[in-house]
Amino acid sequence: MAKKAGKILALAAVAGAAAAGISYFTKYRSFNKELDEDFRDFEEGDEDNPVPDSTMNRNYVSLHADKDEFLVAAGDVLNAVKDAAGAAKNVVKDAAAIMTDTAKEAMNAAVDTAAAAKATFTGAAGEAEESLEDEAEEIKEAVAETAKELSEAASDAADRAEEKHKEASTIITEEDTEPTDI
Numbered sequence: 001m002a003k004k005a006g007k008i009l010a011l012a013a014v015a016g017a018a019a020a021g022i023s024y025f026t027k028y029r030s031f032n033k034e035l036d037e038d039f040r041d042f043e044e045g046d047e048d049n050p051v052p053d054s055t056m057n058r059n060y061v062s063l064h065a066d067k068d069e070f071l072v073a074a075g076d077v078l079n080a081v082k083d084a085a086g087a088a089k090n091v092v093k094d095a096a097a098i099m100t101d102t103a104k105e106a107m108n109a110a111v112d113t114a115a116a117a118k119a120t121f122t123g124a125a126g127e128a129e130e131s132l133e134d135e136a137e138e139i140k141e142a143v144a145e146t147a148k149e150l151s152e153a154a155s156d157a158a159d160r161a162e163e164k165h166k167e168a169s170t171i172i173t174e175e176d177t178e179p180t181d182i
Helices: 002-043 067-177
Strands: none
Touching: none
C-alpha cells in the first residue's frame, strides 16, 4: 500500500513539474513576442513629432526671499522636528514597553521552569532516598539471613567434623587395641 502511495506521489510530482515547465515555456514565448512588438513599435515611432523638453516649463524658486519667509520656513521646520522627535519618543517608549514585557515573560517562564525542575529533582531525590533506604533495609535483611544460614551451616559442619573426629578416634583406638601381627 505504501509503495503504491509512493509511486502515485512520485507520478504526481513529475506531472506537476512537467505542467510547470510547459506553463513557463508558453509564458516565456508570449512575453518575448510582446517585447518584440513593443520594441518594433518604439523603433517605428513618430519621429516627426519630437517630445517637448520638460525643462522648458519649469518654474524656479527665487533665491531672494524676505526675512519673514525664512522665519516662517524655520518655524515650520522646527514644528516638523518637534513632531518627529515626539513620534520617535513614542516609538522608543513602545519598544521599551514591549521589551520589558518580553523580558518579564521570559523571566517568569524561567522561574516556572526552575521551580518545575526543582520539584522534579526534589521529588526524584526523595524517591531515590526512599528507594535507597528500602534497598538498604533489604540488604540488611539479606545479610542477616545469609549470616544465619552460614551460622547454621558452620554449626552443622562443626557437628559433622566432631562426629568424624570421634569416628576417627574410635577407629584409631580400636586399631591400637587390637593385636597386630608383625
